[in-house]
Amino acid sequence: MAGETDEALLDIGEVARRSGLAPSALRFYERKGLIEPAARNGLRRAYRPETLDRLGLIGCARDAGFTLAEISAFLGARPSDTALRDRMAAKEREVDARVRQLTRLRDSLRHASVCDHDPLVECPDFKRAIRNVSPR
Numbered sequence: 260m261a262g263e264t265d266e267a268l269l270d271i272g273e274v275a276r277r278s279g280l281a282p283s284a285l286r287f288y289e290r291k292g293l294i295e296p297a298a299r300n301g302l303r304r305a306y307r308p309e310t311l312d313r314l315g316l317i318g319c320a321r322d323a324g325f326t327l328a329e330i331s332a333f334l335g336a337r338p339s340d341t342a343l344r345d346r347m348a349a350k351e352r353e354v355d356a357r358v359r360q361l362t363r364l365r366d367s368l369r370h371a372s373v374c375d376h377d378p379l380v381e382c383p384d385f386k387r388a389i390r391n392v393s394p395r
Contacts (some may be wrong), residue, residue: 268297268305278314285314291327293317293334323354363391 275282285304288294294313296304313334320330329346336343367388376382 267308268300269308269310270300271296271304271306274306274310274314277311278318280314280318288314288317292331293327323350324357325350363388367391 269277271282271285274280274285278285285294285306289296289304294306294310294317297307298305316334317330320333321327325333329350332343333347336347367385370382370388371379371385374382374385376385379385
């Protein structure tokens with residue numbers, strides 16, 4: 260932290276505003292070891308700007324279904340951690356399956372938005388598309 264000015268740091272409120280997370284979530288992530296403050300401005304935490312990038316990665320990983328424990332392991336991963344790499348590869352396959360499922364759902368909704376079958380739920384194309392949405 261030598262040479263770092265207070266202006267380069269972001270107050271917890273600013274990090275919360277920019278990340279869309281509540282300050283309590285930031286403190287929770289801190290307790291879990293996912294982020295760390297660089298300093299304190301009085302009683303308030305201050306973070307390096309790179310913390311926003313880390314929070315973006317954490318949010319993306321959570322959206323993809325990673326647990327906080329998995330995210331923590333990923334953040335500390337080294338090239339030699341083959342077990343973690345295997346878990347990441349398995350998670351990649353899960354995410355890919357979810358993307359395929361969501362693509363099928365999107366296509367079903369796209370059809371439903373223009374279909375003129377009455378009633379819509381009896382449309383053979385819609386029924387077939389909905390059947391294809393369930394995970395495989």
